[in-house]
Amino acid sequence: MLHERSSDLAIAAKVEMPIEEFPAAPAPDFDRYARIAVVHDWCPNFRGGERVLAQICKQLPNAEVFTLFDFLPAEVKEQYFRDVQFHASPANRIPLVRKFYRSLFFFCPFLIEQFDVTGYDAVISSSAAFSRGVITRPDQPHLCYVHSPVRYAWDEQFSYLEQGKLGFGPKGILYRYMLHRLRTWDTRTAHGPDLMLANSNYVRSRIRHIYGRDAKVVFPPVSLKELPCVEDKDDYYVSASFLAPYKRTDLVIRAFNEMPSRRLVIVGEGQQSASLRALAGPNVTFSGFLPRRDYIDTLARAKAMVFAGCEDFGIALAEAQACGTPLIAFGRGGAVDIARSLGSNSEPTGVLFKAQTIDHLKEAVKRFEENSHLITPRACARNAQRFSEENFDRAMLDSIGAVQALHTIT
Template identity: 35%
Template sequence: MNIALVHEWLTNMAGSERVVINFKELYKDAPLYTTMYDPEKLDKELQDIDVRTSFLQKKVKKGHQRFLPFMPMAFESFDLNEYDVILSSSSSCAKGVVTNPNTMHVCYCHTPMRYAWEFYYEYADKTEMKKIKKTFLKYFMNYMRIWDRLAADRVDYFIANSENVAKRIWKHYRKESVVIHPPVRCKLFNIGEKDDDFFLILSRLVPYKRIDLAVKAFNELGLPLVIIGDGEERSKLEAIAKGNIQFLGRQPDEVIKEYYSRCRGFVFPGEEDFGITPLEAQSCGRPVIAYGKGGVLETVIEGETGVFFEEQTTESLVEAVRRFENMTFDKQAIRKHAETFDEEIFKQKIENFINDKYEEFKNTKHWKVIR
């Protein structure tokens, strides 16, 4: 089976890049097609590998965000005719690659394009731009929705990263999908012996993550909060944070592991399609305080591995933290729950799916001839 991997862009490390690492571990000889590649910003597993980039590579130092209008063209420019199987990792345009009738395309969908569908209104409202640019954005996103819907028809089989995403795939693409949850590196994390009093956030500091909500809540609570991560919102968040809140910026894995293993609880105030960090915290036996919507409903068990707050407001989060302070949690039980999402289980499920579907694909007639 001659297989190729496709991913949106490789310019930073996040949950989807961990998925790609597992794909490469499964299919070591598979080339990886992507629009932009910046190995200096990636983990060692994604350095010195066979990466084939698009015409956008020459713009990599400017960042991928501003080149969204060219992403459909970039993916359609890849010649993938030599491969039996394409496994794409997509949250935007990667599923739009063009394949021939004898090539099976499986898309691991992290989400339908967030900023094109129901989250469009949130993105548009928070985008700081002139009125003329917002008018252009409306027309452009109308085009992107049409392209995105047509691109979904190029996929033979969808894998959704959560039940939450499976619902959205059906809503926007009218495609069935199988759920295989993203991988957690359980072997990287351990239950810590030391229990500190601080709460922890690990996140990119961008608006939709709603870190501002946590800052305001912990300003009111006066409890220690450590925030690891960086992004466009950092200076704004630091400006409103009181002395009980500490910003550490980006940190290496060893430091992150240490903070995970010692924190009193992990705070997750945004709505995510899945959300890998709550599971990493649970791998360390640490409970989670999360906004009760989205993928986290599939990874956190109320009262056993964490608590939910029902409204995305400061008051609701404050109430949840106060409720959390009066609860006790079993570290071993939390860890055991996280292990059900381990990366070895993930890789086995992906491999089984690819093998089963390839046999089905080879033996099924995918076209009709009218005589």
């Protein structure tokens, strides 16, 4: 079978140009009932990446999931992955591995290469780290949906090392060497997929910078039908995310500590839960993880969502928009794709600030309050239509068909 590499390796367009529309030409025919191996890094719980995984499996009735670690509760699988077969790596059986699986990152490239997916009609990798490196046949279509290049191995390495207090002692040197090895492996496997899809223009630019490849932007799916637009807002701000250092919830809390008249609700849990609670002033409350219905209600009734991190995309930000909730966000990463920034659009849906500092965030809150009449819930909800599940489904099936066409006998 002939395999002609497409021109997706060429860098043909500027990163700044958003890709939100898809060609009107019909996609190549693709059999949705083909046997597809969907390879996902790991499934610790049901967050943004797992929502993308669920939507992919929803389109492909005969898809099977391969993942390094599978900790999804039975009720989540029943709701989102009914009749989907999961294959986990042998490391998933290590006692108490849920507590330290992230520390096994140095072992994950080896583990991902042990999955035998060569008997499937096609492979889709859902990758923020390792899944793209799965071994495929030369004539096997391989589409990769990139949530992010490996954050802690590339541009965010120094931030992670600092947070882990890993200097240049013996442990720090060992970790730095392991990350060096990971970068070598990551670069070697970068050209395995026939086509890469990026979840945002920011990730697209990182793919170009790190791997020298271009990618097509396909925004993650947002379940708009379960997100009502609420126009009658309560008097509080919300920040919703996994409480990890790179989310910069600490910066949001510090800023609101200096604005004691404004109430902030923090939704989520994570490795920083205890330290962030200790940092918070009396005007900051924590809800922890919320059931889906309560989460949506909290998001929808907030006067604005505040986010100070640099997110690859940020499904929670898009969900807030669908609920009619404006965004106050750091102007880098996926937030730039999601929010229509005040001052740059005729129908703004949020305020973006330039630097991750307390003063810039406080100024953004002030600017939002002074111009809140210009940012309407209806405008936010209309903006979120770009992130519908239907748009995602169409783009994914078009892309799978295009990759399959590369392997057609000529």
